[in-house]
Amino acid sequence: MIKGLPYAEYFVSGHRACAGCGEALMIRHVVKAAGPNTIAVMSTGCMEVVSTPYPQTSWGIPWIHGAFENNSAIASGIDAALKKQGKRDETNLLVFGGDGASFDIGFGALSGALERGHKFTYVCTDNEAYMNTGIQRSGGTPLYASTTTSPAGSKVAGKQEPKKPLPFIVASHGIKYVATASPVNVFDLHKKVKKALATPNASYIHAFSVCPVGWYTKPEATIEIAKLAVNSRVFPLYEIEDGVLTFTQKIEKDKAIPVLDYLKVQGRFKHLKPEQVKEIQKYVDTRYDFLVGIEGKKAFDCLF
Numbered sequence: 001m002i003k004g005l006p007y008a009e010y011f012v013s014g015h016r017a018c019a020g021c022g023e024a025l026m027i028r029h030v031v032k033a034a035g036p037n038t039i040a041v042m043s044t045g046c047m048e049v050v051s052t053p054y055p056q057t058s059w060g061i062p063w064i065h066g067a068f069e070n071n072s073a074i075a076s077g078i079d080a081a082l083k084k085q086g087k088r089d090e091t092n093l094l095v096f097g098g099d100g101a102s103f104d105i106g107f108g109a110l111s112g113a114l115e116r117g118h119k120f121t122y123v124c125t126d127n128e129a130y131m132n133t134g135i136q137r138s139g140g141t142p143l144y145a146s147t148t149t150s151p152a153g154s155k156v157a158g159k160q161e162p163k164k165p166l167p168f169i170v171a172s173h174g175i176k177y178v179a180t181a182s183p184v185n186v187f188d189l190h191k192k193v194k195k196a197l198a199t200p201n202a203s204y205i206h207a208f209s210v211c212p213v214g215w216y217t218k219p220e221a222t223i224e225i226a227k228l229a230v231n232s233r234v235f236p237l238y239e240i241e242d243g244v245l246t247f248t249q250k251i252e253k254d255k256a257i258p259v260l261d262y263l264k265v266q267g268r269f270k271h272l273k274p275e276q277v278k279e280i281q282k283y284v285d286t287r288y289d290f291l292v293g294i295e296g297k298k299a300f301d302c303l304f
């Protein structure tokens with residue numbers, strides 16, 4: 001039990017996630033923050049597989065499995081049904097998808113549901129690859145990470161493309177609440193989930209989810225790695241409310257730790273040469289500077 005957080009659990013222990021699984025940790029806290037009057041929709045992926053081996057379940061709330069493609073379409077239908085039943089205000093609707101589901105395969109349905117303005121909170125548990133099927137690269141895999149379909153070798157240094165900026169693509173739909181969240185600050189995560197659920201239409205949370213198996217990290221280092229990601233500015237913590245970005249933990253340039261500190265503890269980056277680390281550092285700096293540049297401004301208004 002963490003002092004100051006609700007005691008009740010709705011994603012309970014006994015599931016089959018690997019030791020140190022960042023996705024399981026994030027989901028546990030998201031549903032803890034949401035409370036009992038919640039319906040969860042979840043696409044295919046590690047979390048569905050580990051938490052619902054029939055006839056067992058780890059879920060203490062109604063839970064429905066969708067395919068990759070139709071997760072957000074199912075949620076759209078549930079939203080419409082709850083409205084018709086007059087139960088919309090008293091029911092939370094959470095939609096969970098991994099990065100494969102959210103960045104790639106289920107993106108069409110997600111984009112459509114956001115554009116139609118359905119009321120639900122989409123949570124992308126981003127472990128940066130298709131982990132359940134054996135660590136294949138996704139649109140969420142970062143530059144130069146080695147995966148089974150972007151393997152590092154003597155000629156190619158892992159994935160050649162940078163990570164798709166999904167929170168920004170989502171924000172560009174004009175939805176009222178977008179946030180990034182990390183296990184380094186569960187109080188911040190709980191606050192963001194509550195804000196997201198209180199949004200009148202769609203909201204989105206991007207959850208940083210360490211995968212010890214796919215990242216080749218120590219299971220006991222999951223929180224430490226999440227901290228390194230925030231402190232090196234690899235994973236910025238912010239909210240975009242009504243199109244205005246605010247940092248929830250701003251890392252000033254002179255306080256940031258080198259990106260190398262984050263990369264060197266992960267086997268998926270162990271092949272990197274100094275010039276590639278430099279390139280990643282530059283990419284991280286440029287992206288963070290962009291966020292600082294739009295901080296406090298109505299940056300998305302021009303799209304509508």
Ligand SMILES: Cc1ncc(C[n+]2csc(CCOP(=O)(O)OP(=O)(O)O)c2C)c(N)n1
Pocket residue numbers: 023044045046047068069097098099100101102105127129130131132133138
């Ligand atoms: C349309 C479709 N393509 C492929 C699969 C096989 N598949 C099942 S789980 C999975 C990986 C999911 O990746 P992600 O969404 O990132 O979740 P993770 O397993 O990493 O939690 C894949 C490719 C599938 N079930 N359906």
Ligand SMILES: [Mg+2]
Pocket residue numbers: 098099100125126127128129130131
């Ligand atoms: Mg994944």
